[in-house]
Amino acid sequence: MAATLGATGVTFGDNSSLRSSPFRFEHSRTTGAGLGGTYRSFTDIMQTADWSLPAKSRCNLYVHIPCRNDTYSWGGMFTRIYYRVNSGSWVSMGDSGYSAIMCAGYYQIAYYANEFTLDFSSITSNFTLGFLVSCAPYNGSLEIIQSNNINGGIATGVSSTNGVLNQYGFYAKVILTGDAEI
Numbered sequence: 336m337a338a339t340l341g342a343t344g345v346t347f348g349d350n351s352s353l354r355s356s357p358f359r360f361e362h363s364r365t366t367g368a369g370l371g372g373t374y375r376s377f378t379d380i381m382q383t384a385d386w387s388l389p390a391k392s393r394c395n396l397y398v399h400i401p402c403r404n405d406t407y408s409w410g411g412m413f414t415r416i417y418y419r420v421n422s423g424s425w426v427s428m429g430d431s432g433y434s435a436i437m438c439a440g441y442y443q444i445a446y447y448a449n450e451f452t453l454d455f456s457s458i459t460s461n462f463t464l465g466f467l468v469s470c471a472p473y474n475g476s477l478e479i480i481q482s483n484n485i486n487g488g489i490a491t492g493v494s495s496t497n498g499v500l501n502q503y504g505f506y507a508k509v510i511l512t513g514d515a516e517i
Contacts, residue, residue: 360386360511362466363503367481370472375413377471380479383509385422385463394453394513398468401507402436403482404443406475411437414447417467420458425467437473444483456516466509480507 337348362383370378380400388394396416404410414435417425428451435447447470455462470479488502 356389356516357514358388358392358512360384362509364480364507365487365503368470368479369481370412370470370477370479371475372472374474375471377413377415377469379467379469381466381468381507381509383466383511385419385465386511388455388462388464388513389515390458390460390462391456392458392462392464392513392515393456394464394511396451396453396466397508397510397512398447398449398451399508399510400447400468400470401480401483401485401505402444402446402470403478404436404438404445404472404476405478405482406442406472409437409439409474410443410477411435411473412447412477412479413471413473414449415469415471416449416451417469418453419465419467420455421462422465453513464511466511468507468509 339346360383362381364381368378368380398416400414402412404412412435414431416428418428419425431447431449436443436445470477485505487506488504
């Protein structure tokens with residue numbers, strides 16, 4: 336069975352096709368945030384733009400947040416992630432609980448990272464998708480991308496989207512990739 340590769344995908348000899356449209360978006364936070372106070376007192380630390388996606392999108396979301404626990408007892412960070420479709424209400428994707436960045440009896444410098452698969456294949460027209468990330472200390476003082484000596488890279492002008500090549504790769508970030516049937 337012969338296959339033909341075209342601008343919109345692959346067409347097979349029986350006239351069936353494999354067609355998809357890939358996309359990638361990235362949002363970085365490059366300024367620090369000091370979170371202190373009470374247990375699970377959440378603060379919004381990052382909100383992406385409402386990115387335009389094609390109908391029937393299947394997505395992969397990656398989140399990375401460098402953090403520092405400045406409490407010598409039980410300490411750490413909780414993370415909550417929300418999404419919204421077409422600038423609607425925020426929908427919770429859950430809470431990291433005690434599974435990430437928790438430590439007892441030590442000051443800790445680490446990061447929270449997680450990956451999520453999102454299936455919007457039931458949405459049959461183009462739509463927008465935005466994300467909100469909130470964090471809270473377990474106990475005491477929590478630093479997000481500060482007091483850890485992170486530095487950005489040099490703008491190189493090689494990217495067609497923002498003029499930089501992963502200049503803020505070590506900072507807090509949200510990366511959305513995916514594809515959609517054409």
